[in-house]
Amino acid sequence: MWYNTKASELLGIDYPILQGPFGGNLSTVELTAAVSNAGGLGGYGAYTNTPQEIFEIDKQIKKATHKPYNINLWVSDHDIPQSGLTDEEFDKTAALFKPYYDEAGIPLPEKPAPFQSRFENQLQVILDIRPKVFSFMFGVPSADVLEQCRRSGIVTVGAATTLDEAIYLDNAGVDMIIASGFEAGGHRPSFLTDAESSVTGTFVLLQLMREKIKTPIIAAGGIADGKGIAAALTLGASAAQIGTAFLATDESNALPIHKKMLFSDAAKYTTLSRAYTGRFGRGLTSRVAKEMTGKEFGYLPFPLQTIFIAPLRKAAIEQQKWDMILFWGGQISPILKHTKAAALMNALIEETTAHFAGLKS
Structure with missing residues (x-):
């Protein structure tokens, strides 16, 4: 079946559907748990949170779901000289x-x-609480940190906006890499050059990465329904990450x-x-x-x-x-339909299943 991918196996989830983790106080425990409980991978963006807040958030997520979930941080959390x-x-x-x-x-x-960087202290909390998935943007943690994650059973996921960044992450040995297309809402997580240069669309970037790297790829940007997920999987992605559609649900902390x-x-x-x-x-x-x-x-x-x-x-x-x-919002916003996270997840699963079933008939 379409959902039996390397990502599903690595992440320990039923469906290779990831909820994009939102920073800036837009993530919630409720949304993260709703997606994970529905068989996908919920995500919590914690780069603005203190280490103690991350510890408390993790406790709340663990109470709300027994399924895998993702906590996201920013490796580079400031640009101040x-x-x-x-x-x-x-x-x-x-x-x-x-x-x-x-x-x-x-x-x-x-x-x-x-401004004082929080990343090193936040990172220690990640190593202490051991979420199933630790994703990061704007760079790559040290080889020592990645090795500690491996030993602790934490799946590491980096974000690339260009082929060069994908190759860099691949060489670093992360477990999965997000192909972050410029259609996506929110910040461009570029780290090797200026973000204005990262103007490659999701499906082009995905295909370039598929040719050049061995690490499983998560497609992100411009995906909000089952057809988008099916397209990503068809082009070689192992999973799809969806942000804006989940940001628009009642469970998110958006105004x-x-x-x-x-x-x-x-x-x-x-x-x-x-x-x-x-x-x-x-x-x-x-x-x-x-x-x-x-x-x-x-x-x-x-x-x-x-x-x-x-x-x-x-x-x-x-x-x-x-x-x-x-x-914040991506280019795919005009096709949004669902206001409940569970209903969105059900629709994504049903639409993707229907697409691949139609190919066989």
């Missing part, structure tokens, strides 16, 4: 975004405090207006922008993202840009100025 952020750099950003703060009627924030926008006509238009976080990411097109195109020189490095934008985002939500907010 060693010299730090200068007053001149901050003033340039403040001047660039001042018209939006004025429009919202709020003062510009102070210069963000220095109600965010979910409403994903099911609206606005979902037809998406933009890749650095304006909101300092890193390149896709969301539903906003006025700010459009007007800031070509002004990337004035953004703060990640995550300082996120911290700087936070008061503006909060005010825009309170004032219902939706055109000032970049709601």
Whole structure:
């Protein structure tokens, strides 16, 4: 059957369907457990969480499901130079975004405090709690860490946006590699070159990787139904990862207006922008993202840009100025149908089964 793949075997799941792990407080225990309990692999994006929070989240997931699940971290969790952020750099950003703060009627924030990386401490928690799957973006953990994961029975999954990154991950010895196409919503997890260079679509990237690497591949980006899963498997993927469709379900922690926008006509238009976080990411097109195109020189490095934008985002939500907010979402958003995670999983399984059954008849 179509679901008997290397990914299903490695991950210990019934169906090679993965829920994309959402960072920025968009993941929930409820969504992660719902997908895992339905036979797929639920995922929790924890890169913004403290080590203690990750420990508590893991305890909650273990109570909600006895099935395998994935916890995701970012290997590179900031882009701040060693010299730090200068007053001149901050003033340039403040001047660039001042018209939006004025429009919202709020003062510009102070210069963000220095950021301390959390990854090493977060990593220790992963090794302690031993989730079935540890996925990571924006780089690769050390060979020693990967070996510790192997000895602990933790399946490691890296993300590639280019063929070069896939080959790098393959040589590093990770267990599975995500082919992250540029159709996907959220941040582009590039790590060998700038994200603006990672403009290969999912199915092209998948085919290139299939020719050049030996590691099982997970296709991600532009997949939201059974036909998309079937296409990925047909082209050589061992599993499909679905993000936006699960982000739109009731179980995710996205704002109600965010979910409403994903099911609206606005979902037809998406933009890749650095304006909101300092890193390149896709969301539903906003006025700010459009007007800031070509002004990337004035953004703060990640995550300082996120911290700087936070008061503006909060005010825009309170004032219902939706055109000032970049709601994360992929290019596939216009075909979304389901608001319940279990119903979405059932549909994905039934549609994929029906597709392959139709080929045999």
